Amino acid sequence: MAELPKDLSVQQVEFWEHYYQSKVTSLGTGHAQPAFKTFLESANAVPPGKIAALGCGTGHDCILIFQSWFYRDGFDFAPSAVAAVKVKFEKTGILNERGFVVQKDIFDLNDFNGQFDYVSRAHLFLCESIL
Numbered sequence: 730m731a732e733l734p735k736d737l738s739v740q741q742v743e744f745w746e747h748y749y750q751s752k753v754t755s756l757g758t759g760h761a762q763p764a765f766k767t768f769l770e771s772a773n774a775v776p777p778g779k780i781a782a783l784g785c786g787t788g789h790d791c792i793l794i795f796q797s798w799f800y801r802d803g804f805d806f807a808p809s810a811v812a813a814v815k816v817k818f819e820k821t822g823i824l825n826e827r828g829f830v831v832q833k834d835i836f837d838l839n840d841f842n843g844q845f846d847y848v849s850r851a852h853l854f855l856c857e858s859i860l
Contacts (some may be wrong), residue, residue: 740836746807761793777824778846783835788814790849791830795823802845803830827843 768774776800785791785803785809794801801823803814811832818824 740834744806748808759791761813765790766793769793773793775847779844780847780849781838781841781845783838783848783850785814785830786810787819788830792817792821795821795828799847801828802841803828804833804835805830806832806834808832 739829749787774797777797779800779802780794782791782794782801782803788803791801791803791814803811805811805814811830814828814830815824818830821828
């Protein structure tokens with residue numbers, strides 16, 4: 730496994746692209762996070778709405794949320810992660826219908842203010858509308 734270059738910042742596309750290309754990450758687990766699935770199926774689940782997925786990775790949580798009747802906009806720094814999500818969305822028939830994905834700096838989403846009911850961040854961080 731290749732080490733991440735020390736001179737890159739998490740706010741740089743190159744950092745995240747290297748992360749995915751070198752398989753350093755465990756974020757692309759091949760399935761949705763079990764805790765996320767449990768939450769969405771529980772009595773505490775939030776009502777369906779439009780969710781911004783920050784750092785959507787390879788999209789497994791995105792697919793799970795789509796199946797739970799949410800609209801999903803995924804944002805990730807890494808072009809390869811965005812490409813992987815687009816393939817998954819296309820295979821499930823939601824690409825540009827209920828599921829959208831954008832390669833973008835997740836720390837600069839001012840263009841999207843007020844467009845979401847919820848925001849999720851990698852590994853089960855879910856909160857009411859902060860954008």
